[in-house]
Structure formats: structure tokens, C-alpha cells
Amino acid sequence: MSRARLSLLLASVLALAVALWLAAALRLLPFADWPGLPLDPGAMSLRQILLGFGLMPRGVIALLAGAVLGLSGAILQAVLRNPVADPTTLGISSGAQLALVMATIMAPGLLEGGRWPVALAGAALAAGLVLAIGARRAFAPVTMVIAGMLVGMTASAVATALTLSQGEYLLSLVIWNGGALVQQD
Structure with a gap:
């Protein structure tokens, strides 16, 4: 274009x-x-x-x-150096989601300062894990995408299982994960 x-x-x-x-x-x-x-x-x-x-x-x-x-x-x-790399492909989004779900269920006190620091920490951990896996193959684009997809799918599966098991407590988090701009509180 x-x-x-x-x-x-x-x-x-x-x-x-x-x-x-x-x-x-x-x-x-x-x-x-x-x-x-x-x-x-x-x-x-x-x-x-x-x-x-x-x-x-x-x-x-x-x-x-x-x-x-x-x-x-x-x-x-x-x-x-990868045209398909994005936060979803590299597992970063799923890492943030998992951190928020786990903090909401297991340590709600961590959310007193807002959801952003917890989401950022989860995203950083997921990105660090993907980078650590990718470093073993000199950050080859295919390796990075596969590692990101594995980390992302695993984090997303765990977050979804936790959300389904504790759904009544996580409605606002489900809306937040969807990217809604409405105010809930």
C-alpha cells in the first residue's frame, strides 16, 4: 500500500x-x-x-x-524482526490477564493502587518468560512466536479456568478485560 x-x-x-x-x-x-x-x-x-x-x-x-x-x-x-509479533501473539496480554485474575482472587489488597501495576507486572513476567525461551535460539522470529503462543495459551487457560470457577466475583474484571470504557464504580 x-x-x-x-x-x-x-x-x-x-x-x-x-x-x-x-x-x-x-x-x-x-x-x-x-x-x-x-x-x-x-x-x-x-x-x-x-x-x-x-x-x-x-x-x-x-x-x-x-x-x-x-x-x-x-x-x-x-x-x-517479526511482522506478526504483537502483545497477543507473544503472550503478554494473557500474562496481564492471569495476573489480574490471580490478584483479584488470591490477593485483592494488591489492587488497592489500581489494576494497572498488577497487569503490568503480569505482562512483564510473561514477556520475560517468552524472551528467556527465545534467547536459547538467538531470538529467532519463529521461536519467539511459538514461545509466545505457548505462554499465552497457558496463561489464558489458567485465567479462564479461574474466572469460570469464581465468576460471580470477577464480573468487573471480565468487563475490564474486554476493554470497556464504561465506569463500573
Whole structure:
């Protein structure tokens, strides 16, 4: 795909995302009633608060998270010299999920500072294990993918078994794993 076509595709996707976000925002509140800056909750209606403190920040965070995830995938592919490398293929996502499930069930106190540090630790452990296995074969791309898939499948299987056995306690974690941007608490 040429650079011009790729740029056009990315611009089209961004325009579609903005159009969908605007449609959701306008459905919630007409443009004339949108809150002005600075946002003052004391002078705002409930719908203005929902728009200013709910929909607007989530839209920005969703775009930023998508951009960062794309960048992380591109970095993994470049560093590992493997065009199919991504956090899922290398078991990193499953390691984060397993760490969260285990912490939620066995050590909920670890989650007091938020879920992100626990997820990061699980992802780092999974990545370290994949890198340790890959180091034995000089980080050959095929070895890295196979090691990542094995680590990922194992971590995912254990996390799924734990989730199924303790499902009533892990509903918010299931929603979080799905990447929902809604607030649960």
C-alpha cells in the first residue's frame, strides 16, 4: 500500500471515529447546550455533566489508547524482526490477564493502587518468560512466536479456568478485560 493511500485510509478512519463520537454526543445533548470551558459542575445540568465528564474524556482516552496500542505493536514488530509479533501473539496480554485474575482472587489488597501495576507486572513476567525461551535460539522470529503462543495459551487457560470457577466475583474484571470504557464504580 502506498504512503498516500495509507494516509488517506488513516484520515478516513479518524474522520469516521470523530463522526461517530459527535453522533453519540449530539444524541445525548444538542450542540447549543454543550457546556463551555471551564467545566463547572455546579452550573451544569446532568446531561452536560455526562457529556463533559463522561463522553468527552472517554473519547479522547479511546483515541489515545488505540494510538498507543498500535505504536506498541509496531515497536514489538521492529524490535523482534517479526511482522506478526504483537502483545497477543507473544503472550503478554494473557500474562496481564492471569495476573489480574490471580490478584483479584488470591490477593485483592494488591489492587488497592489500581489494576494497572498488577497487569503490568503480569505482562512483564510473561514477556520475560517468552524472551528467556527465545534467547536459547538467538531470538529467532519463529521461536519467539511459538514461545509466545505457548505462554499465552497457558496463561489464558489458567485465567479462564479461574474466572469460570469464581465468576460471580470477577464480573468487573471480565468487563475490564474486554476493554470497556464504561465506569463500573
